[in-house]
Amino acid sequence: MITLSHCQELDARDPLAHLRARFAQPSEDTIYLDGNSVGAMPADAPQRVQELMTRGWRDARRRGWSYFDWMEKPWLLGEALSHLLGARPQDVIFSDNTSVNLFKLLAYACKLQPQRPVIVTERYNFPTDVYIAEGLAHFLGGKLQLRLIDHPDELPSALGPDVGVVYLSHVDYRSSYRWPMRQTSALVHEHGALAFWDLSHAAGAIEVALEADGADFAVGCGYKYLCGGPGAPAWLYVKPEHQEKDWPVIAGWMGHQDVFAFAPTYEPLAGVRRHLNGSPSILANQAMSAAADLWKLIKPEDLGAKHRSLSELLVQLLQERCAVLGVKVTSPLDYSQRGGHLTFSHPGAGSVTEALLAHGVVSSFRKPDSIRFGLSPMALSHVDVWTAVDRLVHVMESGVWQEPRFAKVSV
Ligand SMILES: Cc1ncc(COP(=O)(O)O)c(C=O)c1O
Structure with missing residues (x-):
């Protein structure tokens, strides 16, 4: 049986343990296991934003563009993240939200091979991913047409000479199933298509290697495991060889070769930065800079090893202590097939979540x-996981989850 002291020992050996102190503790006694929706707040984020409000907005105003790094933040943040994505620093930028970045890069990717007018994706991909592809086709x-698969095994037979882009979430937002990026990108390339990945449930949680694993395009949220704050801008990646093949889909002035020349016609910036379009979200980027320094x-x-350790621990604890109470781990049991979160089932899941x-x-x-x-490897400890499971056991064993006050389930 796994004991609390075993978890304490794992924490004592954790190379990321020092990061926990860099996050603010919430005002209530909470173990936050929803970092796949909104990640933890770095302790100095409020002060950084406050400083921008006073020194930047109140005092400098227009001069802030030259006094501070407002213009540069989209690529400075990208550079800070790049090593965790397995990308070169100059190949990642932050802009807009994930949905907009999906649209910008999907349309760009499709245009690279107009003789291949089919996008393959999963029917149960995250809704916005499917909607963006449907909207583009519309x-x-x-x-342009969509070809939807219902199961990863169907991918090989969906590929053909008409497929231009295979567009997948690296990690499924429900089951946490993780596609093997290297093998999948290789298969996609063998069939002449481009590999497009949404890493919203992977970046900042598990180790990824975009360049080595053959990603042509990738995007991801900034507010989940990356801890950029609610509504934080999203990131995008374009493989070097595709970066200058075409104009960006939104040819805005911030993606112009010489922004302040106010030239009458568009000339794209070099590299991935051409996908910037309008003014950056300066306040949001400032909040995210606190996470970027982490x-x-x-x-x-280390990120990958810590996440694996948390994830394996959770599986073991659920199996040891909760299986008899009706819990079944539904995420893949093989760690290499799992992403940031772990999913398990219980007949009263909604009320159990409320009681928790x-x-x-x-x-x-x-x-x-x-x-x-x-499971955020930056913000959580092994003892947090142990405590959360202990509380889960209490909620289920005592039957407290069946009380009427937990019948109304919020989503
Ligand atoms: C896989 C995935 N893609 C995209 C999104 C949406 O991102 P955004 O709200 O930044 O458009 C989410 C949000 O949860 C997501 O889980």
Whole structure:
């Protein structure tokens, strides 16, 4: 049986343990296992934003563009993240949100091979991913089609000479199934298509290697495991060889070769920065800079090892202590097939999630019977995982989750 002291020993050996002190503790006694929705707040984020409000907005105003790094932040943040994505610093930028970045890069990717007008994706990909692809096809009035697969095994037979882009979430937002990026990108390339990945449930949680694993395009959220704050800008990556093949889909002035020349016609900036379009979200970027300074302290292999350790621990604890109480781990049991969170089922999952909340554990419920625990390797300890499972055991063993006050389930 796994003991609390075993978890304490794991924490004592944790190379990322020092990062926990760099996050603010919430005002309530909470173990936050929903970092796959909104990640933890770096302790100095409020002060950084406050400083921008006073020195930047109140005092400098327009002069802030030259006094501070407002213009440069989209690529400075990208540089800070790049090693955790396995990308070169100059190949990543932050801008817009994930949905907009999906649209910008998907349309760009499709245009690279117009003779291949089919996008392959999963029917149950995260909704915005599917909607963006549907919307693009709709916008193009039938010149582009979607081919939807229901299971990873169907991918090989969906590939053909008409497929231009295979567009997948690296980690499934419900089951946490992780596609093998290297083998999948290689398969996609063998069939002449481009590999497009959404890493929203991977970046900042597990080790990824975009360049080595053959990603042509990638995007991801800034507010989940990357801890950039609610509504934080998202990131995008373009493989070097594709960066200058075409104009960006949104040819805005911030992606112009010489922004302040106010030239009458568009000339794209070199490299991935051409996908910037309008003014950056300066306040949001400032909040995220606190997290970016933490990313810089992390070795990708340490992030991966810590996440694996948390994730394996959670599986073991759930199996040892909760299986008899009706819990079944539904995420893949092989760690290499799992992403940031772990999903398990219980017949009363909605009410259990509500009862857990009242017992100081924030997690998320997905209909009909799934609970997701998001495991942030930056902000969580092994003891947090142990405590959360201990509270889960209490909630289920005592039957407290069946009380009427937990019948109304919020999503
Ligand atoms: C896999 C995935 N892609 C995209 C999004 C949406 O991102 P955004 O709100 O930044 O458009 C989410 C949000 O949870 C997500 O899980």
